[in-house]
Amino acid sequence: FFSRYTDAPFLLVLSYLHVHTALYASKNFRGKSKHGLYGDAVEEMDWSVGQVLDVLEKYNLSDKTLVYFTSDQGAHVEEISSSGEVHGGYNGIYKGGKSMNWEGGIRVPGLLRWPGVIQSGAYIDEPTSNMDIFPTLVKLAKAQLPSDRIIDGHDLMPLLQGKVTRSKHEFLFHYCNAYLNAVRWHPGNS
DSSP states (O other), rough: OOGGGGGSOOOOOOOOOTTTTSSSOTTTTOOSSHHHHHHHHHHHHOOOOHHHHHHHTTTTHHHHGGEEEEEESSOOOOOOOOTTOBBBOOTTTTTTTTTSSSSHHHOOOOEOOTTTOOOOTTOOOOOOOGGGGGHHHHHHTTTTSSSOOOOOOOOHHHHHSSSSSSOSSSSEEETTTTTEEEEEETTTTT
């Protein structure tokens, strides 16, 4: 794939199933982590992302490529196999997990890499959303957002490049199917 796009723009969406139940890790990774099958799956996913980054480097695409690594929800902390093995993950200090409205179910990492464009090691503690991916990519492509609907996301580049210090999101709504389950409020004076 990368060899075909060394001189042309591309969008690659690579969705891993590794940290979703039912959990799976290949033979080379199974039983390697001290965190069970979930840890094995995370280690395999980490290896795979490293392979992608290595290929970007091989084709001199790293400086021309925005890499965005994230998830759609926190780890599933309640999953137990038929043999009684816990198949959930770990959400650090955050309570709850997948399908829950606490921070452990909603808050996920967003790791972005673009050498020369985004400062290495920068840390942003502002609420953003996966909905921000669309307007960010549209802006980077020098295209126009659709004007026939409301776009809930915002271009992340000003925040990522330190041109602004505050997310444009005052409210983030968390839905499960068609039902509103949680709202995060980020008031202007906070």
